[in-house]
Amino acid sequence: MSRRARILVFLPALAVFGALLVWAVVGLPDFGHYVGPYGYLLNHVALPERHMTNVVTAVVFDYRGFDTMGEEFILLGAVTGVALLLRSQERDEEVREGVGSDTVRVVGIVLAGAALLVGLWLIAFGFVTPGGGFQGGVIVAGAIFCVFLCADFSAWRGVASQTVLDPLEGLGAAGYVVIGLAALISGYPFLTNELLGPGVPGTLHSGGTGPFINWCVAFAVSAGVLILFSEFLEEYIVPIAAGGGK
Amino acid sequence: MIVATLVPLQATILALVGIGATVLILTRDPLRMTIVSGVYGWLLTLLFFVLSAPDVALSMLVVSCVGYPVILLVAVTRSRNK
Numbered sequence: 162m163s164r165r166a167r168i169l170v171f172l173p174a175l176a177v178f179g180a181l182l183v184w185a186v187v188g189l190p191d192f193g194h195y196v197g198p199y200g201y202l203l204n205h206v207a208l209p210e211r212h213m214t215n216v217v218t219a220v221v222f223d224y225r226g227f228d229t230m231g232e233e234f235i236l237l238g239a240v241t242g243v244a245l246l247l248r249s250q251e252r253d254e255e256v257r258e259g260v261g262s263d264t265v266r267v268v269g270i271v272l273a274g275a276a277l278l279v280g281l282w283l284i285a286f287g288f289v290t291p292g293g294g295f296q297g298g299v300i301v302a303g304a305i306f307c308v309f310l311c312a313d314f315s316a317w318r319g320v321a322s323q324t325v326l327d328p329l330e331g332l333g334a335a336g337y338v339v340i341g342l343a344a345l346i347s348g349y350p351f352l353t354n355e356l357l358g359p360g361v362p363g364t365l366h367s368g369g370t371g372p373f374i375n376w377c378v379a380f381a382v383s384a385g386v387l388i389l390f391s392e393f394l395e396e397y398i399v400p401i402a403a404g405g406g407k
Numbered sequence: 408m409i410v411a412t413l414v415p416l417q418a419t420i421l422a423l424v425g426i427g428a429t430v431l432i433l434t435r436d437p438l439r440m441t442i443v444s445g446v447y448g449w450l451l452t453l454l455f456f457v458l459s460a461p462d463v464a465l466s467m468l469v470v471s472c473v474g475y476p477v478i479l480l481v482a483v484t485r486s487r488n489k
Contacts, residue, residue: 193411217462283465291461299469306477390477397485 212359213288213368221293222374226352229374230337233381237334240385244327247392269311276304284379288368294375298382305383306390314394321391326384333381340370340377420454437486441479445472 162170190196203216203224213219221229284297309317341352349355360367413421427447434440448471455464 192413215462292465293462296462296465296469299473303469303473306473386474393478393481397481 208362211354211368211371212362213371214363215288215290215292217291218288218293218371218375219368222288222371222378223354223368226341226354226374229378230341230352233334233337233378236382236385237330240330240388243389243392247396249395266311269307273304273307273311276300276307280304280383284375285365287375287379288371289363289365294378295382298379299386301379301383302386302390305387309390309394317391317394321387323388323391326388326391329380329384330388333377333379333384336377336380337374340374344370414457417454417457420450420457424450424454437479437483441476441483444479445476448472448475 203220207216207219207224208214211219211223213223280297280300280303282297283292283300284294287293287297305320308320344353344356345351347356354369354371357369359369362368365372424447427443427450431440431443431447434443448467451471452464452468455461455467
C-alpha cells in the first residue's frame with residue numbers, strides 16, 4: 162500500500178476514534194469526584210470487620226478472596242503452559258561466560274540485596290501498609306533474577322532450580338485452597354476469615370487468615386515468575402550464548 | 408462526596424507522563440524502546456503514587472519495570488541473533 166493510500170485510510174480512522182476519545186473524556190466525572198459507593202463503604206467496614214489496615218489487601222485476599230484464588234490459578238496455568246511448551250529434556254551444558262563488566266556486577270549485587278529486602282518487606286507487611294503477595298513476589302523474583310545479570314549462568318541455574326521452584330509454585334497455589342477448605346471444615350463458608358483471632362490491627366499479628374493467604378500468593382507468584390524467566394532464558398538466551406543461535 | 412483538585416505535583420507528573428508516552432512512540436529501536444518503556448512505566452508509577460493509589464503504583468512498578476522488560480529483552484536478543 163502506498164504512503165498516500167495509507168494516509169487516506171488513516172485520516173478518517175483518526176477522526177472517528179479521536180472524536181470518540183474526546184467524547185468519552187468529556188463525559189468522565191471531574192477530577193477528584195469519586196462516584197462509586199463501595200470505596201466509602203469498604204473504608205468504613207474493612208478495619209473493624211477484617212482487622213487489616215490496608216483496605217486494598219482486605220478486598221483482594223478477603224472480600225473477594227475467591228476471585229483472587231481464580232486469578233492465582235490463571236497464573237499457575239500460564240506458568241505450566243510455558244513450562245510444557247519450552248522445557249526440553251536435555252539442557253545445554255555449555256553455558257555462557259560470566260559478565261565482564263565490573264560496574265554491572267557491583268550494581269547487580271547491590272540491587273539484588275536491596276530488592277530482596279524490599280520485596281520481603283512488601284510481602285510481610287502487605288496487609289498493614291501498601292504492598293502484598295503479588296507485588297512483593299514479583300520484586301523477590303526480580304531480585305533473584307539479578308543473580309543472572311551479575312553472576313554466570315551456572316549460578317543462576319543453582320538459584321532457579323526446577324526441583325525447588327516447581328514444588329513452591331504448586332504449594333503456594335495449593336495453600337490458598339487449603340486455607341479456604343480449613344474454613345469449610347470448621348463449618349463456615351469456603352475461605353471465610355473466621356478461624357484466627359482478630360489480633361491487633363496495624364501489627365503483623367492481625368487480619369486472621371489474610372496474612373497466610375498473602376504468603377501463599379507470594380510463594381506462588383515469585384516461583385511462577387522465576388520459572389517463566391528461567392524457561393525463557395533456557396530457550397532463547399542459552400542457545401545463542403553457547404553457539405550463535407539456532 | 409470527597410472532592411480533590413489537581414495539585415501542582417500531580418500536574419507536573421501528569422505532564423511528564425505525556426512527554427514519556429510521546430518519547431516512547433517516537434523511539435524506533437527495539438532495545439531503546441524496552442528501556443524507554445521501563446522509564447514510562449516508572450513515570451506512571453509515580454503518577455499513581457501521587458494520586459494516592461500506592462497499591463496500584465506497586466503493581467504498575469513490578470509489571471512495567473521487572474516483568475515486561477525481561478520478556479521484551481529476551482525477544483529482542485532472540486531477534487537480533489537470528
